Amino acid sequence: MQQLNAQETPSVEPIRPPEGQEPSKNKASKSPFQLAFARFRKNKLAIVGIVILVSIVLISVFADLLATHDPTKSNLLLIENGPSSEHILGTDGSGRDNFSRLLYGSRISLIVGFSAMIFTLMIGTTLGSIAGYYGGKIDSFIMRLTDLMQALPFFVLALTIISIVPEITIALFVTIIALTSWPNLTRIIRGTFLSLREQEFMLGAKAIGASDFRIIFKHFIPNAIGPITVNATLMMAQMIIFESGLSFVGMGIPQPTPTWGNMLSQAQNIRILRNHPEAWIPAGLGIFLTVLAINFIGDGLRDAFDPKSNRR
Amino acid sequence: MAKELLKVKDLKQYFPIKGGMLGRTVNHVKAVDGVSFNVYEGETVSVVGESGCGKSTTGRAILRLDEPTSGEVEFDGEDLLALSKKKMRKKRKDLQVIFQDPYASINPRQTVRQILEEALDIQNVVPKAERGKKIAELMETVGLGAHQADRFPHEFSGGQRQRIGIARALSVDPKLIIADEAVSALDVSIQAQVINLMKKLQREFSLTYLFIAHDLGVVRHISDRVIVMYLGKIVEIGDTNSIFDNPQHPYTKALLSAIPVPDPEPEHKKERVILQGDVPSPIDPPTGCRFHTRCPFATDKCKVDVPELRSEDYMKEEHMAACHYQKEIEAGTHTAKY
Numbered sequence: 001m002q003q004l005n006a007q008e009t010p011s012v013e014p015i016r017p018p019e020g021q022e023p024s025k026n027k028a029s030k031s032p033f034q035l036a037f038a039r040f041r042k043n044k045l046a047i048v049g050i051v052i053l054v055s056i057v058l059i060s061v062f063a064d065l066l067a068t069h070d071p072t073k074s075n076l077l078l079i080e081n082g083p084s085s086e087h088i089l090g091t092d093g094s095g096r097d098n099f100s101r102l103l104y105g106s107r108i109s110l111i112v113g114f115s116a117m118i119f120t121l122m123i124g125t126t127l128g129s130i131a132g133y134y135g136g137k138i139d140s141f142i143m144r145l146t147d148l149m150q151a152l153p154f155f156v157l158a159l160t161i162i163s164i165v166p167e168i169t170i171a172l173f174v175t176i177i178a179l180t181s182w183p184n185l186t187r188i189i190r191g192t193f194l195s196l197r198e199q200e201f202m203l204g205a206k207a208i209g210a211s212d213f214r215i216i217f218k219h220f221i222p223n224a225i226g227p228i229t230v231n232a233t234l235m236m237a238q239m240i241i242f243e244s245g246l247s248f249v250g251m252g253i254p255q256p257t258p259t260w261g262n263m264l265s266q267a268q269n270i271r272i273l274r275n276h277p278e279a280w281i282p283a284g285l286g287i288f289l290t291v292l293a294i295n296f297i298g299d300g301l302r303d304a305f306d307p308k309s310n311r312r
Numbered sequence: 313m314a315k316e317l318l319k320v321k322d323l324k325q326y327f328p329i330k331g332g333m334l335g336r337t338v339n340h341v342k343a344v345d346g347v348s349f350n351v352y353e354g355e356t357v358s359v360v361g362e363s364g365c366g367k368s369t370t371g372r373a374i375l376r377l378d379e380p381t382s383g384e385v386e387f388d389g390e391d392l393l394a395l396s397k398k399k400m401r402k403k404r405k406d407l408q409v410i411f412q413d414p415y416a417s418i419n420p421r422q423t424v425r426q427i428l429e430e431a432l433d434i435q436n437v438v439p440k441a442e443r444g445k446k447i448a449e450l451m452e453t454v455g456l457g458a459h460q461a462d463r464f465p466h467e468f469s470g471g472q473r474q475r476i477g478i479a480r481a482l483s484v485d486p487k488l489i490i491a492d493e494a495v496s497a498l499d500v501s502i503q504a505q506v507i508n509l510m511k512k513l514q515r516e517f518s519l520t521y522l523f524i525a526h527d528l529g530v531v532r533h534i535s536d537r538v539i540v541m542y543l544g545k546i547v548e549i550g551d552t553n554s555i556f557d558n559p560q561h562p563y564t565k566a567l568l569s570a571i572p573v574p575d576p577e578p579e580h581k582k583e584r585v586i587l588q589g590d591v592p593s594p595i596d597p598p599t600g601c602r603f604h605t606r607c608p609f610a611t612d613k614c615k616v617d618v619p620e621l622r623s624e625d626y627m628k629e630e631h632m633a634a635c636h637y638q639k640e641i642e643a644g645t646h647t648a649k650y
Contacts (some may be wrong), residue, residue, distance in 0.1 A: 031464055033420055037317065200417040203377050204477070208431040209404035222421045310581070 005215050021274035034093045036226070039304040046300020052293035056286070060106040071104040072256040092266055094256070101258035102282050108259040109290060112174055113240040119178035120239075124185030130214050131186065132193025139190070146183035154180050155245075164252045173246075173253060177239055188231050192224040226305030232312035237291040244287050260287050317488060317520050318351040323383035325366070325373045329595065343362070343369040343595050344380075345544035351377070351488070356514065356521040358531040358552075360567070361541035364591055367524045368412075371490045374522070375409055376400055388487065388546035405435040408481035412493035415637070418465050424476055425461040428483050435484040446483070453516075454479045455509060471502035473511070482513065490522045495530060503527075507534060528571050532556055537630075540564045543602040544594055546621060550631030560624075560633035560642065561601050563587075601636065608648035609637055 030038070040046055059066065068088070075095035083090050089098035131142040161176050162168055196202060196219075205215050221228075247250035247261020248268075255262055263283035267273045273279065324345055331338035344366040351357050359367040373380035376392060385392040387407060395403060411417035418427060428447045432438060438446050438513040448458035454475040465473055474494065476522040481489055491510070495503040507530060513519060525531050529537060531552075538555045540563065548561040559565045587606045592598050598605050604614035613636055621632040624639050640646035 031423075032466070200411045200413055201419045203372075203409075204411060204417045204421070204480070205430075206377055207375060207404060207409045208480065209401040209434045210430070211401065214434075219419050223419070 020278060028120065033225070036301075036304040040300050043300040045296045046304075049095055049293040049296030049300065053297065056106050056290055056293070057110065059103055060110050063100075063103040063107055067097075067100035067103050069100045071096060071100040071258040074256070083278050089282060090276060092263070092279060096256065096258075096308065098263070098279050098282075101263055102260075102286065105260040105263060105283060106286060106290070108170070108253060108257065109240050109243060109261075112170060112177070112253075112259075113236045113290075113294075114238040114244045116174045116177040116181070116243075117232055117236040119174060120182050120185055120235060121228070123178060123182040125189055125221070127182070128186040128189025129220065131194060132190035133197065133212065133216055133220065135194070135197070142186065143190070146186050149180070149183040152180075154242075158242075158246060159249075159251055162246070166253075168254055170253060170257075173243070177242055181235065181239070181242075185228075185231055185235065188227055189224060192227050193220055196220050196223055206275060222257040226301075230298055230302045230305065233294055237294040237298070240287060240291055240294075260284075314352040314354055316350045317353045317388060318522070319384070319386040320350070320370075320374060321348045321384040321386070323347045323370065323373055323385065324381045325369050325378060333429045339595055341504045342597060344373060345594075345597070347383075347541070347544070347546055349539055349546065349549060351520060351522055353487075353520055354514075354518055355536040356523055357537045358525055358535035359539045359541060360525060360528060360531055362567075362591060364594065365541045366544040366594070367526075367541050368492050371409070371522060371524050372494050375404075375407055375490060377409075384429040388466065401533050402435075405437075405484045406487045408484065408486035410474070410477050410481050410489060410491045410494040413497050414454070414470050414477055415465075415497075417477055417642060418473060418480070420465050423462050423464055424456075424479075427480055428461075431480050431483040434595060435508065438482050450479045450483055453482065453513070455505075470500055471505060474502075474506055478506070482517070485517070486519070488520045488522065489521050490524065492524045493526070494523075496525065496527065503530065510534075528568065529589065540567065542567055543591060545602060546634065547603065548631075548633040549621065550628065550633075554628045554631040558627070558631075560627065560631075560638040561603075561635045562609050562641070564606050564633070601634075609635075609641060609646060610649075611637075 015082070068086075073096065075091070078091045078095040080088070081087060081091045081095075087097050087099065089102065106211050127142050127146075131139040155295045157180055158176055165172060190236075202215060202219065205219050210218070211281055243252055243259065244261035244264060247259050250265060252261050253259050260283040267278075268278040324347075325343045326340040326345075327343060328337040329341060330336065347366070349357070351499070359370060361367050367418045369378070372378045373383075374385050374392070376385075378472060380393065383393070387403070390403070392400065392403065392407075422430070425447055428450060429443060432443050432446060447461055451458045451461060456472060456475055456479070459467075465476065468476065474497075477494075493494055494510070495506050498506060509530070510521070514521060521534075523531070523535060535552045537549070537551050539546055540555070540561065542563050548555060548559065548564045555564065556568060559568050562585075566587050569585045585608070589606050592602070592605055598615075600616045601614040601619050604610040607614065617636065619636050620636040621634045623629065623632045624642070626642065627633075635641070637646045
């Protein structure tokens with residue numbers, strides 16, 4: 001074993017930066033997250049999505065300044081009026097200004113979508129982490145619970161809860177959506193954790209004495225951030241659709257709160273559907289654009305976090 | 313003789329195989345089946361054997377990375393298997409591990425500084441204010457520059473990553489380091505660097521190594537003693553020279569004859585022992601001597617009686633093998649069938 005002699009391989013010398021060069025001036029080192037962000041920025045569709053979404057967010061934030069009328073104030077003298085200089089998009093069945101309702105409606109859609117997503121994320125991450133990390137009996141229990149939830153038809157379940165509850169608030173609405181849509185995310189996080197559990201760095205962390213809590217939060221969740229972000233984003237789009245769908249059938253946020261779903265529900269009236277497209281098309285377009293933008297962002301994030309899926 | 317640092321007694325690691333509708337345990341993989349040995353302070357003990365013989369599992373069971381099925385692991389006079397989970401976490405300060413795959417064994421989302429800081433933090437090795445200095449020292453010790461501390465693992469080569477793994481193991485000032493195929497994934501020139509680094513560190517920090525490997529050349533170079541495993545059991549144990557110069561067990565002989573000779577002069581040409589068949593399944597290991605299905609010397613006795621590790625009078629003390637016919641084979645009165 002001559003080639004292993006210490007004299008011949010004195011290479012335990014530290015690797016030093018070249019002479020006269022400040023080590024800290026080296027090119028900044030990039031974390032995997034920063035690398036993903038750099039890939040994301042190259043994705044044109046995702047940037048389009050960001051632009052659309054940011055515009056909608058700005059509209060909802062500054063709705064107070066942009067709106068021409070109080071969105072909940074009805075005027076019984078102006079029912080189902082067509083567009084005029086006073087009411088750009090006309091008025092609805094109770095004489096409320098459609099344009100102002102459109103602006104305020106973006107608020108509800110975004111708030112419901114975002115908070116339901118956060119809530120679902122909390123339930124899904126907690127249950128998915130526990131199931132994936134510990135495995136065994138607790139995993140079987142949580143997974144059977146998700147099977148059960150997924151076997152229940154969401155729409156019917158939501159409708160049942162809503163028809164039992166006397167008064168529907170936004171918070172309650174968000175809770176219902178979150179309580180019925182966590183199983184998918186739970187499964188995804190569990191799956192990611194199961195594969196992370198087999199990786200040696202988990203043993204490495206365990207070997208230096210890291211607690212379960214630390215391994216989950218410092219090692220597993222940062223490594224699962226890709227799938228979590230992507231799915232959370234796509235889920236938000238889904239939730240906006242849910243909200244609109246329920247509002248459309250009159251089971252969502254009750255009138256007179258302006259939501260896009262509520263505005264769309266006017267189109268159930270054949271007269272409005274035919275004669276006043278300006279009353280419901282903008283709301284539909286709002287939902288369409290928001291969901292499309294979020295899906296573009298989600299796809300962009302997926303490609304950014306998984307460089308192997310180079311479809312472009 | 314030096315103090316016994318690690319005593320392993322009758323260690324067993326069975327992995328259940330679940331099957332059937334209700335996920336009942338239908339059988340076990342007997343990965344480690346009654347292994348006993350001691351490691352003395354300051355020495356390097358190597359565990360060798362072919363893939364699947366249970367050498368890595370033994371290392372993991374000692375560290376309780378997998379909870380062993382039964383047996384005793386005594387470290388520095390303390391029974392590790394009796395410790396609570398919390399106490400074991402503290403105890404891990406003294407027992408460290410270097411993993412095989414430098415690409416998989418460190419978290420890709422932490423910088424080197426975060427990796428080392430985490431270890432220092434968990435085990436509270438030095439006060440918070442001195443951590444930066446300690447990290448710089450550690451990096452210099454393993455041959456990385458302190459200026460590289462804020463880089464991510466993907467910015468390093470395999471050899472450098474393995475040094476990060478070594479730095480993490482060293483950071484908590486351990487007494488025993490289990491090197492689980494620590495150099496197998498590296499190419500030969502890098503292997504030499506890392507091994508020399510490990511030997512240097514052993515002298516500096518008076519470390520004890522349990523070196524799990526399958527490269528016999530490396531093993532001969534670094535070990536004081538060698539343990540040969542086959543199918544979850546120790547077949548031969550002894551000091552490195554005795555094992556390499558005077559192997560007793562037919563399996564050890566076969567294993568050693570597989571070392572490539574760099575200079576194949578005729579007089580150095582050893583007899584090549586080629587084993588027949590594959591390693592039997594550890595789910596249902598052969599009865600008697602586990603090696604009898606492939607052993608050229610096997611008789612009916614080998615199929616029934618389990619051989620014990622023992623020393624013969626011509627063997628060095630502490631050199632033990634587990635073959636019924638080791639004496640006869642040595643004397644030439646029991647010959648191979650093929």
